Amino acid sequence: MYQILGLDHLVLRxxxxxxxxxxxxxxxxxxxxxxxxxxxxxxxxxxxSSLIDxxxxxxxxxxxxxxxxxxxxxxxxxxxxxLAEFNEEELRQHLSAHGIKASQFxxxxxxxxxxxxxxxxxxxxxxxxxxxxxxxxxxx
Numbered sequence: 342m343y344q345i346l347g348l349d350h351l352v353l354r355x356x357x358x359x360x361x362x363x364x365x366x367x368x369x370x371x372x373x374x375x376x377x378x379x380x381x382x383x384x385x386x387x388x389x390s391s392l393i394d395x396x397x398x399x400x401x402x403x404x405x406x407x408x409x410x411x412x413x414x415x416x417x418x419x420x421x422x423x424l425a426e427f428n429e430e431e432l433r434q435h436l437s438a439h440g441i442k443a444s445q446f447x448x449x450x451x452x453x454x455x456x457x458x459x460x461x462x463x464x465x466x467x468x469x470x471x472x473x474x475x476x477x478x479x480x481x
Contacts, residue, residue: 357465372386373388382396421452424471
């Protein structure tokens with residue numbers, strides 16, 4: 342059997358990859374790790390130990406995935422980024438400063454247990470959950 346260690350990468354297809362790169366870099370603090378040729382159309386961003394791949398819809402790679410995702414037809418529900426530190430007030434202020442609307446904070450279960458989290462949308466409408474470290478409280 343194989344042991345799953347964690348999220349390796351996810352792929353987001355976009356009609357405006359520069360806008361998505363700016364969001365994940367400037368708002369969430371990811372770094373651009375690799376870029377393919379513009380014709381191939383892949384930009385890879387480092388998100389902790391994982392990667393977020395952004396594919397240009399009209400590139401060689403993007404065309405192989407079919408039509409562009411739309412607000413009414415997402416190709417995923419959401420993905421979750423685990424944060425090392427989490428201050429609700431500071432996070433909400435940071436997101437607001439970037440014009441990002443956020444959900445209410447809530448205690449939710451994830452891969453490492455229960456912790457506070459919040460949902461936001463990236464510029465293409467993909468939902469991103471930002472999750473705090475585990476709170477070590479038992480769930481009743």
